[in-house]
Amino acid sequence: MPLLRIPTPLRTYSNGQSEVSVIGTNVQEALTDLTTQYPALKPHLFNDGGDLRPFVNLFVGEHNIKDLQGMNTPVRDGEKIMLIPSIAGG
Amino acid sequence: MLPELSREEILRYSRHLLIPEVGLEGQRKLKNSSALIVGTGGLGSPVSLYLAAAGVGRIGLVDYDVVDSSNLQRQIIHGTSMIGKLKVESAKARMLDLNPDIQVDTYNEPYTSENAIRIAQDYDIILDGTDNFPTRYLTNDVAVFLEKPNVYASIFRFDGQVSVFFAKEGPCYRCLFPEPPLRGSSPLARRWCARVLPGTIGTLQATEALKVLLGIGEPLIGKLLLYNALDMSFDFVKLKKNPNCRVCGPNADIKELIDYEAFCGVPSHDHEEGSAGDDLDVTAGELAERLKKNHLKLLDVREPHELEISALPNAMNIPSVSLQDV
Numbered sequence: 001m002p003l004l005r006i007p008t009p010l011r012t013y014s015n016g017q018s019e020v021s022v023i024g025t026n027v028q029e030a031l032t033d034l035t036t037q038y039p040a041l042k043p044h045l046f047n048d049g050g051d052l053r054p055f056v057n058l059f060v061g062e063h064n065i066k067d068l069q070g071m072n073t074p075v076r077d078g079e080k081i082m083l084i085p086s087i088a089g090g
Numbered sequence: 091m092l093p094e095l096s097r098e099e100i101l102r103y104s105r106h107l108l109i110p111e112v113g114l115e116g117q118r119k120l121k122n123s124s125a126l127i128v129g130t131g132g133l134g135s136p137v138s139l140y141l142a143a144a145g146v147g148r149i150g151l152v153d154y155d156v157v158d159s160s161n162l163q164r165q166i167i168h169g170t171s172m173i174g175k176l177k178v179e180s181a182k183a184r185m186l187d188l189n190p191d192i193q194v195d196t197y198n199e200p201y202t203s204e205n206a207i208r209i210a211q212d213y214d215i216i217l218d219g220t221d222n223f224p225t226r227y228l229t230n231d232v233a234v235f236l237e238k239p240n241v242y243a244s245i246f247r248f249d250g251q252v253s254v255f256f257a258k259e260g261p262c263y264r265c266l267f268p269e270p271p272l273r274g275s276s277p278l279a280r281r282w283c284a285r286v287l288p289g290t291i292g293t294l295q296a297t298e299a300l301k302v303l304l305g306i307g308e309p310l311i312g313k314l315l316l317y318n319a320l321d322m323s324f325d326f327v328k329l330k331k332n333p334n335c336r337v338c339g340p341n342a343d344i345k346e347l348i349d350y351e352a353f354c355g356v357p358s359h360d361h362e363e364g365s366a367g368d369d370l371d372v373t374a375g376e377l378a379e380r381l382k383k384n385h386l387k388l389l390d391v392r393e394p395h396e397l398e399i400s401a402l403p404n405a406m407n408i409p410s411v412s413l414q415d416v
Contacts (some may be wrong), residue, residue, distance in 0.1 A: 005325075006251050007318075007391045008246070008247045008248045008249050008318065008320065009246055009247060009249070017380070018318075018320070019320055032370065053268075053271075054268050054269040055267055055270060055271045056264060057267070058350055059185075059327045062326065062327050062328045063327070063328060064266075064327070064328075064329070064330065066332070068329050082325065082327065084251075084314070084316065085207060086223070086225045086244075086247070086266075086267040086270060086271060086329065087245065087246035087249060088220070088221065088222050088226055088270075089132070089221055089243055089245040089246040089247075090129050090131055090132055090133045090134070090218075090219045090220050090221035090243070090244065090245060090288070
């Protein structure tokens with residue numbers, strides 16, 4: 001199963017989990033499974049229309065899914081999907 | 091023509107001079123270089139200390155705040171004796187004590203669309219050590235327009251990010267983050283961070299700045315470093331230029347600095363953060379009066395660890411995080 005890495009600000013909504021094993025063969029399926037497991041994450045990742053919020057970036061391995069096939073980017077077993085938020089603290 | 095080093099400087103930097111990648115020429119390069127540090131808080135503290143110690147010839151500091159005791163658990167350039175003093179003056183005094191051979195220019199003013207180009211134009215690099223989204227977008231756009239590297243670092247709770255955004259050679263901040271989080275929509279819009287985290291991340295930021303100024307190694311251009319203190323993990327991802335970037339893309343439509351507070355929907359200054367907006371704020375005295383007169387039900391949306399600091403009697407507590415789930 002792919003692993004979804006959750007940044008600390010969003011761990012409040014993933015029951016404190018830093019990594020979540022998800023079922024799916026592409027990013028869309030993986031995120032659907034993630035938000036099924038942790039529904040509280042959904043409004044922070046998607047807008048009302050179901051699109052990924054523009055300040056949330058998803059990377060498969062080292063690459064932004066925007067540079068791959070977007071939400072259809074395939075993910076393999078054990079592959080890491082990283083959620084990278086914009087943070088502004090200093 | 092690079093400036094010569096005095097005998098005192100050769101002694102001061104002798105450990106640098108012995109490193110082949112720096113050497114005498116590298117140290118002269120640093121003496122000839124300049125860096126603007128936007129923000130002298132958590133990140134700005136280690137950054138300004140290390141750049142001063144390393145001998146960057148001219149360092150600019152932008153901040154309009156004064157030193158408060160609550161800053162001192164992480165803003166290590168300031169000290170207890172400096173409480174109430176201007177942050178830029180406090181930082182300058184410490185930097186010149188550390189290294190009197192450098193020049194420190196201070197800008198005791200908010201960094202805004204009106205003054206940012208004027209302040210930044212005479213520096214080789216810009217370091218983003220700010221603590222809010224409007225100033226981060228401003229810092230990025232200034233760097234893009236002036237074609238300067240923007241050495242970026244950002245922290246939140248236990249997470250840190252570091253990159254070098256340099257639109258001439260790679261992506262800019264907006265390529266990765268075209269839009270900021272919406273106000274109130276995301277826990278990411280908040281800014282609290284762990285004590286040591288700015289030290290860890292600020293030191294990495296200073297490292298990147300020195301690499302860029304010296305022209306050595308591989309600066310994080312087109313790469314983003316992600317650090318998590320709880321997991322003690324370092325991850326790297328690759329960043330590409332966004333062809334649709336509104337400020338550095340081929341069809342960019344942002345050609346000059348904009349109103350960044352309006353763009354981000356939040357103020358860029360700490361002092362306004364506690365305000366709910368015009369005519370919405372209630373003082374403690376007014377609240378006490380209204381509670382006496384009316385049968386108001388008081389709802390406190392702070393989280394349990396915040397209530398530990400101070401709680402209001404007879405208030406119902408539903409943390410805002412839970413409210414967002416309803």
